[in-house]
Amino acid sequence: MKKFESDAAENREISHTRSEALAVSADLSSPNADPTDCDVLIVGGGINGCGIARDLAGRGWRVLLCEKDDLAAHTSSSSTKLIHGGLRYLEHYEFSLVRKALQEREVLLKSAPHIMWPLRFVMPHDPSMRPAWMIRIGLFLYDHLAKREVLPPSRTVDLRRHVAGAPLKPEFRRGFVYSDGWVDDARLVVLNAVDARARGAEVLTRTRCIGAQRDATGWSAVLEGADGRQRNVRARAVVNAAGPWAEAFLRGVARPLHGEALATRHLRLVKGSHIVVPRVFGHNHAYIFQNPDKRIIFAIPYQDEFTLIGTTDIELQGDDPGAARIGEDEIDYLCSQASRYFAQPVKPADVVWTYSGVRPLLDDASGDPSAVTRDYLLESNTAAAPLLSVWGGKITTFRKLAEDAADEVGRMLGEARAPWTDGAFLAGGDLSAWIGATRPSARPDDDFEHFVAAVQLRHPWLDHVLARRLARAYGARISELLGDAGSMADLGPAVAPDLHERELHYLRDQEWACSGDDVLWRRSKLGLRLTPQQREQVDAWMQRHARSEEGVPCS
Incomplete structure (x- = not known):
């Protein structure tokens, strides 16, 4: 997928003078504010926003990040908590996405070994699903699309003798084992924010951006805290990393210099839900199960005493991504699909906790939500003061996304600065x-x-x-x-x-x-x-x- 798309009018001459532009935004500007309070204002405190804040701050730019709720309060704490290439994306020919994610696995695992670690996955072979030769080809590609230093390769196992076979129904005799990784997703977000702050960024949680007026030379924004107090901010550029709210930010909060539409894309909001049940198996492998609907679910060791099962892919109903909750039909689906494999059935009554997140995917008119690409797109708009919008993405590629975003911000500001996060530790990761x-x-x-x-x-x-x-x-x-x-x-x-x-x-x-x-x-x-x-x-x-x-x- 093409990584950047620039506004068609990117190089158009701006005819308004500075004074005229400032007059347009006078309702949002503070008379006592510095000409610029920061170089970059980032809206959104999920993994992408915090990752970009860290990267930009590490390159020496003055960064201010605002998040309307807590860090990782929504999508970024509601993932399946995997650092993975996305084995199933190979079936959709997403080779570029898989390669990029596989390249990031070991970079991330080394950067914070306290919150990320390698994990072996077992796929029981169901002959009624994908044939064995297809799985072997897929795993061969998975092993070789990117260099591995610490993760072992895939192999075939006899489930009648392997430890992962014991909790399964006896008809599953053969399986395939491969490597990926686990991450504490919410802590990953927080540690990026901690690192960003250590490098000079200002991070404001429970602070909503309620208005952002663009002019020829910058942005004048109003930030509102949880107590209703407002703060006026002047920024040279804005990064829209609002996740499921990214389109709404462009349509209802950001105001253009002229009458042009800032929102040129539509998001497809897809709900993914998970259930947590008491521990189903005692070993430290995870499972990937193939379902008759051609989807997959994972069953993963979780917090020592539990098993995490997910995820679903359901089109979000309603206008509020923050209100997403698991439905009874989703619980039944996850329980029934897991019970196709486990000898001891997983029942809705076993569920001790659930969570749901909303994936902000670019709308490609696909009829199947699970087939919509998980790759990201960074859309730059320099018709006036720089605006960068982040569309899509997955947690595994957040560092690369942040690096690409920082490169693009530097290009838009005319101040290219070298990347630095490849090989750098996250907060607490240097042991x-x-x-x-x-x-x-x-x-x-x-x-x-x-x-x-x-x-x-x-x-x-x-x-x-x-x-x-x-x-x-x-x-x-x-x-x-x-x-x-x-x-x-x-x-x-x-x-x-x-x-x-x-x-x-x-x-x-x-x-x-x-x-x-x-x-x-x-x-x-x-x-x-x-x-x-x-x-x-x-x-x-x-x-x-x-x-x-x-x-x-x-x-």
């Missing part, structure tokens, strides 16, 4: 201070295990279950969380099991957490293990103590 330098071909999951051992050696007083959880969540930044603590008592009272006040203070001060949901369902998945009363205790603590960096209470 060398704990385990020493490692070989480039070292497995990231092995490095993490050495790191956990180092944490427990340095902090022998730390409960071993808690030590592992904190190591997973924060990586090398665990030192910032623990600070001078020398005993469990130094972590403060436990607000809920395995969750102490020191961690809540850290999440409030360093990771923009404002509510119980921010902590229990995005910064962690502790909500799965807590009772409703315990979850309420965490939310009550956050409501008493939470505030934004500017001291504005969270809502």
Whole structure:
């Protein structure tokens, strides 16, 4: 797919003078504001927005990101949580997308081994689905479309002898095993934001962009916080990374210099839902199941005690992507398809948690939502002050998308600056201070295990279950969380099991957490293990103590 499409009038001469352009936007401009408060205003705090903010800030541009809710509050915390090439996309001849995603797998796995790790997938062979020769060809391509250093190749296994065969029905005798990776998607977003802030970006959560007026030299925007207070911002360029709301931003918030339409594309909003059930199998492989409708679902080990099953592909009904919820028909579908393979049926009554996300896919008039491309497109518009809109994308390719977006912003601003994120660690990902330098071909999951051992050696007083959880969540930044603590008592009272006040203070001060949901369902998945009363205790603590960096209470 072509990566960029520029406005047809990109090089058109702008005849208005600077004073005339500023007059057009006078209703949004602050008389006391600097000529430009930032170089780039990014609207949207999902994986694409935070990834772009990190990349731009690392190149030295002044960046301000605003997100109307919490970071990763919607699509970016509702994925299947995989770093993968997308094996099924080969059937749709999306070779470029698959290759790009496969190239990114090991780059990402090495950048943050605490929140991403390799995972082996088992595909039981069902002769009534795809023939074995077709699967072998697909896996051969999957193994060789991009270079691998740490991920082992695919192979055929006898499920009557392999550990992954035990939970399956006896008719599944042969299977195929291949490699991909797992990611804590919401933490990936937060760590990008943390890194962006460390490089100079300003990140504002629960801050909505309610107006953005374009002129010949920049953008004048109004940002509104959770308490209703407004802030006027002047930016040289705007990046529209609003995900499912990207088209709505162009149609209802951004105002052009002239009467031209800023929205030239339509999004197709596709809901993907997942269910979580008590652990169905005890080994550490994941499954990919072929369904009679030619779709696939995954069954993945989740949070030690659970199994994650998903996803669906259903056209979103309604105008509010934030209101997407799983339907009973989706629960039945996921349970029935999983039960085609597992010897112990998965029943709707087993479901302990569900979540749904909305994929903002470019509308290609395809009748099948699962066939719509997951590739991204960056649309630049320089008819006046630069505007870059991000369409589509998948979590595996977020770093490359951000790199391409930063390149394009630099081109539009006339200030090309070199990329830097390929090979760079995400926040907490550099474990060398704990385990020493490692070989480039070292497995990231092995490095993490050495790191956990180092944490427990340095902090022998730390409960071993808690030590592992904190190591997973924060990586090398665990030192910032623990600070001078020398005993469990130094972590403060436990607000809920395995969750102490020191961690809540850290999440409030360093990771923009404002509510119980921010902590229990995005910064962690502790909500799965807590009772409703315990979850309420965490939310009550956050409501008493939470505030934004500017001291504005969270809502």
